[in-house]
Amino acid sequence: MSFAQSLRQDADPIFEAIYLHPFVQGIAKGQLPPESLIHYVSQDTEYLNTYSKVYGMALSKAQTPDQMRLFYNRIGILLEGELIPHLNLCRVAGVTHDEVMQHPVELAPTAHHYARHMLCVAQQGTLGEIVAVVLPCQWVYVDTARRIIEEFQPTTEHPFYDWISFYASDEMHQGLMELTALLDHLAPGARELDLAMMRSAFLDxxxxxxxxxxxxxxxxxxxxxxPGAYPLGEKPDSDSFDSLSVRVNTCV
Ligand SMILES: Cc1ncc(C[n+]2csc(CCO)c2C)c(N)n1
Structure with missing residues (x-):
């Protein structure tokens, strides 16, 4: 079994729990509350900004021009945001993407934690650790979308058809294969301790x-x-913000 496959195997109970989570099941069954969709899109926009930065840090640790090109190309795509899935979620929520983007966003605890986890590994870790820390993002979405297709066979009438087909696409799968191949290329040259760090980054x-x-x-x-998610149209009350935890429209 390849190193990447062994990480995926260790994480299998987590992937299973993700598939069964009510948000994912809501995508699969075409039913989610608008506020949850809006909360997701606004937090995810910030998440993707951080993700681009992490690719930039991976580029700085790349060992060959081909590796540099891989991260360079991905940054270009990511800076466009994941517009297709985000537009889909906004449409179902009954709001425009522009409306969601107009509102300042405070990173919620988990988005905050995830951003710092990736940035910390990107700053302190090896290239292999960075690949391991970004890999679940792609693997979870490809596996989830493909499993939804298998189980529910959504048609274009499905409310989340765009979201599901975007992440289940061959292009997305190809991107995942590129990353697992890079991890499997780096793993044989890594020390035991570095392999353990990669595993821990992947599982976290x-x-x-x-x-x-x-x-x-x-x-x-x-x-x-x-402060937290607030309904569209309601401006957050700045007085109620906890000044220590607030991040408004930051690229963390
Ligand atoms: C929290 C969170 N995790 C994963 C994704 C999906 N995703 C983000 S970047 C990327 C691949 C780009 O190379 C994929 C599949 C998301 N949108 N939000």
């Missing part, structure tokens, strides 16, 4: 993928009375 990101869906589903916020 997998758990955070679960938590990210949970954050959107439960409209997670820092404190019961503090």
């Amino acid at each position: 990101s997998s758990r955070l993928e679960y938590q990210f869906f949970d954050m959107a589903f439960t409209l997670q916020k820092w404190t019961p009375s503090g």
Whole structure:
């Protein structure tokens, strides 16, 4: 079994829990509350900004021009955002993407945690650790979307057809294969300790993928009375912001 496959095997219970999570099942069955969809899109936009930065840090640690090109190309695609899936979620929520983007966003605890987890590994880790920390993001979405297609056979009438077909596409799968191939290329030259760090980065990101869906589903916020997801049209009350935890439209 390849190193990447062994990580995927270790994370299998987490991937299973992700598939069964109410947010993912809501995508599969075409039913999710609008607030959860909006919370997801606004937090995910920030997440993708961080993800681009992590690819930039991977580029700086790349060992060959081909590896540099891989990360360079991905940054270009990511900076466009994942517009197709995000537009799909906004449409179902009954809002425009522009409306969601107009509102300042405070990173919710899980999005905050996930961003810092990736940035910390990107700054301190090897190239292999960076690949391991970003890999669940792609693997979870490809596996999830393909499993939904297998189980539910959604047609173009399905409310989340665009979301599902975007992540189940051959292009997305190809991107996943590129990353697992790179990890399997790097693993044989890594020391035991580095391999353990890669495993831990992969498992933590997998758990955070679960938590990210949970954050959107439960409209997670820092404190019961503090700021969090707010309905569109309602400006957040800046006085109620906890100044220590607030990040407004930041590229963390
Ligand atoms: C929390 C969160 N995790 C994963 C994805 C999906 N995703 C983000 S970047 C990327 C691949 C780009 O190379 C994929 C599949 C998401 N949108 N949000």
